[in-house]
Amino acid sequence: MSIWEILATFLAGVAAGTINAVVGSGTLITFPTLVAFGLPPITANVSNTVGLFPGSGAAAWGYRRELAGQGRRLVRLGIAAVLGALTGAMLLLRLPASAFNMIVPVLVALGCVLVVLQPRISRWVAERRTQPAHDNGGWSTLVLVYLTGVYGGYFGAAQGVLLIAILGISLDETLQRVNAAKNVLAGLANLVAAVIFVLIAHIAWASAGLIAIGSIAGGLLGAHVGRKLPPTVLRGVIVVVGVVAIVMLLRR
Numbered sequence: 001m002s003i004w005e006i007l008a009t010f011l012a013g014v015a016a017g018t019i020n021a022v023v024g025s026g027t028l029i030t031f032p033t034l035v036a037f038g039l040p041p042i043t044a045n046v047s048n049t050v051g052l053f054p055g056s057g058a059a060a061w062g063y064r065r066e067l068a069g070q071g072r073r074l075v076r077l078g079i080a081a082v083l084g085a086l087t088g089a090m091l092l093l094r095l096p097a098s099a100f101n102m103i104v105p106v107l108v109a110l111g112c113v114l115v116v117l118q119p120r121i122s123r124w125v126a127e128r129r130t131q132p133a134h135d136n137g138g139w140s141t142l143v144l145v146y147l148t149g150v151y152g153g154y155f156g157a158a159q160g161v162l163l164i165a166i167l168g169i170s171l172d173e174t175l176q177r178v179n180a181a182k183n184v185l186a187g188l189a190n191l192v193a194a195v196i197f198v199l200i201a202h203i204a205w206a207s208a209g210l211i212a213i214g215s216i217a218g219g220l221l222g223a224h225v226g227r228k229l230p231p232t233v234l235r236g237v238i239v240v241v242g243v244v245a246i247v248m249l250l251r252r
Contacts, residue, residue, distance in 0.1 A: 014221070048211060
């Protein structure tokens with residue numbers, strides 16, 4: 001790797017860790033970066049997952065005050081997220097590479113759409129917050145968290161946006177405590193997928209290591225000051241990077 005590639009990969013990890021801590025969709029920064037530097041899409045995806053999961057842990061640590069009192073709930077929902085991530089990771093490794101190349105541009109596009117719609121989703125969540133919600137989420141919440149885990153294990157762009165919407169509607173909590181829970185559940189999904197990938201898949205360790213270091217710094221940064229980032233600018237950057245990723249993937 002050249003000095004430029006090392007620096008760009010590290011900074012992408014910082015940006016992704018920060019974005020993931022605040023709302024999610026950091027994969028739309030790091031995945032296109034790895035593809036741009038010549039990694040095959042599946043190798044880029046698994047290396048990206050391995051690199052980003054430490055950032056989720058750092059973000060969860062940064063939100064530890066908001067996690068107080070959520071332990072029992074997170075065990076219940078965490079099991080669903082873990083089972084979903086196992087399913088998604090195995091789908092990634094068992095489906096042919098051609099299927100991934102066809103599916104991922106659609107998932108990236110979905111991630112971009114979710115990022116654009118995130119303000120509306122947040123307003124919708126706030127409106128629903130005036131209605132009664134289950135303290136720990138019902139069975140429908142478990143199923144939706146499982147499906148989000150499948151998505152996270154397979155690719156995961158904007159997984160955090162989905163989790164915020166699901167938890168914000170179904171739990172009787174403030175948005176900040178919902179965001180803290182989101183970081184834990186997304187982190188569990190990424191961790192499970194990362195362990196499977198390390199055991200079975202080919203990892204570009206230099207790239208994964210740089211993203212890991214960057215994502216830890218970004219996760220801590222996002223937990224403390226990420227809420228102050230201009231949301232419009234942040235969403236614009238994510239969407240631009242996502243569109244570039246779609247174009248690059250379709251041209252491969």
